[in-house]
Amino acid sequence: MHPLLKQTLDIIAIERKAAEYDLAFDSVREVVSVFGELNLANRLFEEIPETVAAGLVGDLFNLLAWQTTDNGSAMTREVETWLREGQDARKITIALSLDVYPFIDAHEMYQVVSKIAAANPEIAERCQALITLRKASPNG
DSSP, X not given: OOHHHHHHHHHHHHHTTSSSOSHHHHHHHXXXXXXXXXXXXXXXXXXXXXXXXXXXXXXXXXXXXXXSTTTTHHXXXXXXXXXXXXXXXXXXXXXXXXXXXXXXXXXXXXXXHHHHHHHOXXXXXXXXXXXXXXXXXXXX
16 A cells, blocks of 8 residues: 555544544645546555455545545545445445435435345445435435
8 A cells, every 4th residue: 555545544543533633634635646636536445455444445535525626526426336336345335434425316326325235234224324314405
């Protein structure tokens, strides 16, 4: 793993236990500078070992949204592809841990996430919570 990425994940792991992030924002900004924004979610997924907790990777992706020029829009579209494919449990877990609703179209999200829930009982509760939250939101 790239040393900057390891350092950033270490900082996030420490600061996620605190009330707010501080050093993580600067470190994440540097990740964007070094890695660039093109295909960022997929490239980082390949770079980060499976031994790193999916929740920590999700936190990294959430912070990256604040540092990319499109506020994480391209990364969100990338992880939506992961959900549509529905083949990689780690990718699915990371995608479902993001602070944004996947898919611009709520109906598409319901279809894809419902399919994932049916095929993956261990994350069905998270899928249902996401659907419920989206339906309750003003744009749901």
